[in-house]
Amino acid sequence: MKDVVRLGSGSGFWGDALDPARELLERGELDYLCFDFLAELTMSLLQRQKIKDPQAGYIPDAVQCMTEMLPMARERGTRLISNGGGVNPKAAAQRIVESARAGGLQGARIALVEGDDLLGQLDDLVAKGIPLTNMDTGDDNFAAIRDRVVSANVYTDSTGIVQGLEGGADVVIAGRVSDNAVYVGPIAYEFGWTRDAAHADRFASAVTLGHIVECASACSGGMSSRFAEMPNMGGVGFPIMEFHRDGSAVVTKLPGSGGKVDTFTVKEHLVYEIADPANYLMPDAVADFTSLRLSQIEADRVRVDSVRGKGAPDSLKLVIGYQDGWIGECMAFFPWPNAYDRAQKARQTMLERFERMGLKADQIQFDFVGLNMLHGPAAPLPSANDANHLNEVGLRCSVRTRSKEEADKVRRAGTHLWIMGPGGTSFGTPMKPRPVVALWPTLIPPEFVRQRTEILVA
DSSP states (O other): OOSEEEEEEEESSTTOOSHHHHHHHHHSOOSEEEEOOOOHHHHHHHHHHHHHOTTOOSOHHHHHHHHHHHHHHHHHTOEEEEOTTTTOHHHHHHHHHHHHHHTTOTTOEEEEEEOOBOGGGHHHHHHTTOOOOOTTTOOOOGGGTGGGEEEEEEOBOSHHHHHHHHTTOSEEEESSBOTTHHHHHHHHHHHTOOSSGGGHHHHHHHHHHHHHHTTGGGGTTTTOTTGGGOOOGGGBOOOEEEEETTSOEEEEOOTTOBSOOOHHHHHHHHTTTOSOTTOEEOSSOEEEGGGOEEEEEETTEEEEEOOEEESOOSOEEEEEEEEEEEEEEEEEEEESSSHHHHHHHHHHHHHHHHHHHTOOOSEEEEEEETTTTTTGGGSOOOOHHHHTTSSEEEEEEEEEESSHHHHHHHHHHHHHHHHHSOTTOEEOOOOOOEEEEEEEEEEEOGGGOOOEEEEEEO
């Protein structure tokens, strides 16, 4: 029976670097390598893919990672955990099984975890009196968007992952489990935790550590306000968690890898995307971040202990994605001298073209790249004289419309600037209209959610 479980963070998002994960597998002496691929909007995008192709809807990176790493992982006794199944974990699991068979890995066990997709249960939830109130806006008129819904996925806990590991899985692939569940699951499995009051602090600690490492290099130097102090970030080391039976843990990284792990980098990610730090609500537990202690025990090794918390909350977050119009977009750049005046003239010309083309828009947004694109109206604009001395200024126009045809007028108006615009105007490739998928987050009782775990054998 283990007293310490060693887990590596293999990914923080869909598109993250894969080479740090391979290094962890090669040199990390890991029990588990865990991958977080999902964001809230990702689920709606994947659902759109699945509508077009019933065999799509999972994260391609997840299948690639599991397929490429499975031979070495089996040799090293490392088990792979991922939420890369997206909205179609069954198809993802089947692809991994097929690849394992083709690679001569007969007998490899792939655990498929489902149960988060509630798209087919929405009407039943409404019929049973669940209000589905938008928790961000307070809007309770869900009926107004019902016919435009494309996805509905609930954040589930690590129960299905534990069941997969109990079934001897070499790989566990799930859908929309919580980000930290891919770490909580193997920890709870290894230590045999039960979901009772006696283990509330332990689950809270696992949730906390999972939160710290779930975005990979974000706790080893990535996104740091101390960016100038972070060495070799192009070769950054993804974090390793050494979780102890008593609920304490050490966060570290591979020797010689880039970045740093210190109490400050851990704190920076500890406060990332949280609301009440004393009540960090996750499906497995509610963690109190104000209770923990951090200590630098040596270079690139931070101890986390004394985490307190409570059992699972009495509701789960359900994120509903729905179609909400289209975006048309274009961009152009203007050189010195008089760069700002050129950009202003292009803005005026675009508005005149929109009027002549009869554009029907819900919202029109212009940003001056280099002046206010990131901070918007909160950014103090320089005087026109100062702005005209800049080497270059960009103009981005984005328009929200109800139809693809209206959004395409924005692309066309942008191309009109090629000749109608000020002298010296420069362009990139015209941008195609893209659909808007808006999110409707709400809360539902846990009893409406049933996870299902199946073991597939290569």
